[in-house]
Amino acid sequence: MSVRTSTHIALGLCLLLGLSACGEKAQTLGTKNDAKPHTGAAAAFTAQGWKAGDPISWEQQLRTRAQYGQNDHSRSP
Amino acid sequence: MARMKFICDAERCIECNGCVTACKNEHEIPWGVNRRRVVTLNDGVPGEKSISVACMHCSDAPCMAVCPVNCFYKTDEGVVLHDKDVCIGCGYCSYACPFGAPQFPSQGTFGVRGKMDKCTFCAGGPEANGSQAEFEKYGRNRLAEGKLPACAEMCSTKALLAGDGDVVADIFRNRVLKRNKGAEVWGWGTAYGSKQAGQQTAKAEGAKK
Numbered sequence: 001m002s003v004r005t006s007t008h009i010a011l012g013l014c015l016l017l018g019l020s021a022c023g024e025k026a027q028t029l030g031t032k033n034d035a036k037p038h039t040g041a042a043a044a045f046t047a048q049g050w051k052a053g054d055p056i057s058w059e060q061q062l063r064t065r066a067q068y069g070q071n072d073h074s075r076s077p
Numbered sequence: 078m079a080r081m082k083f084i085c086d087a088e089r090c091i092e093c094n095g096c097v098t099a100c101k102n103e104h105e106i107p108w109g110v111n112r113r114r115v116v117t118l119n120d121g122v123p124g125e126k127s128i129s130v131a132c133m134h135c136s137d138a139p140c141m142a143v144c145p146v147n148c149f150y151k152t153d154e155g156v157v158l159h160d161k162d163v164c165i166g167c168g169y170c171s172y173a174c175p176f177g178a179p180q181f182p183s184q185g186t187f188g189v190r191g192k193m194d195k196c197t198f199c200a201g202g203p204e205a206n207g208s209q210a211e212f213e214k215y216g217r218n219r220l221a222e223g224k225l226p227a228c229a230e231m232c233s234t235k236a237l238l239a240g241d242g243d244v245v246a247d248i249f250r251n252r253v254l255k256r257n258k259g260a261e262v263w264g265w266g267t268a269y270g271s272k273q274a275g276q277q278t279a280k281a282e283g284a285k286k
Binding site (some may be wrong): 036041043045048049050056061069 | 260
């Protein structure tokens with residue numbers, strides 16, 4: 001192997017090593033992992049009548065609450 | 078589950094500020110910050126109307142579009158929330174919001190303009206549901222407790238409705254049919270681009286022209 005070839009190989013290796021420093025970690029800000037509300041909150045004030053973890057039961061609970069609490073036409077005779 | 082929405086029935090709002098008080102009390106919001114407020118239209122003119130305004134959790138939220146650090150996110154229920162750990166308090170969302178919802182508490186990391194605070198539809202934030210950390214940053218997470226927003230549940234005249242868009246729209250439609258007036262829903266066209274609000278969507282208007 002000539003001196004010239006080995007110099008070329010050494011230069012190539014140096015370039016490769018230099019480029020490897022550019023492999024910076026991604027700094028993207030993605031969507032947060034927020035827990036779904038139907039999973040419930042470990043709070044003492046949780047409303048009764050639905051099962052935490054069951055999305056159907058949670059939806060039904062909110063629907064019932066909206067009708068009972070906000071629809072006065074459905075409550076009046 | 079449809080999208081969570083607010084409706085304020087201007088025919089019923091009596092400007093009592095019960096919603097504002099309920100919100101401040103529920104989330105222990107500091108002085109100078111109002112996640113919700115009551116606005117009177119044509120104040121002093123006969124026939125004036127009042128409406129309760131907060132973040133409307135828009136379908137295509139402009140605050141999300143302009144945030145330079147992408148701190149906003151939308152839940153599956155259509156609630157627009159943000160991460161205070163990411164917010165830099167730049168105030169762009171405040172300029173973009175058509176409802177003036179973003180608030181900037183003066184005591185905070187950034188001095189005069191702290192991290193943004195706004196209505197969460199009582200859905201807390203990215204911290205664990207019902208945790209102390211969530212309460213301190215965002216207030217109570219009533220949705221995870223099987224409840225609706227405190228402002229609407231406390232409204233004495235039931236002018237402010239909150240919940241599944243289909244359910245609240247149905248309640249409001251029944252009222253309009255019974256009283257035969259007051260079909261205009263302030264802010265719905267802007268927030269949800271709905272024809273139900275008496276305003277046409279941008280697409281429909283474009284087609285007309």
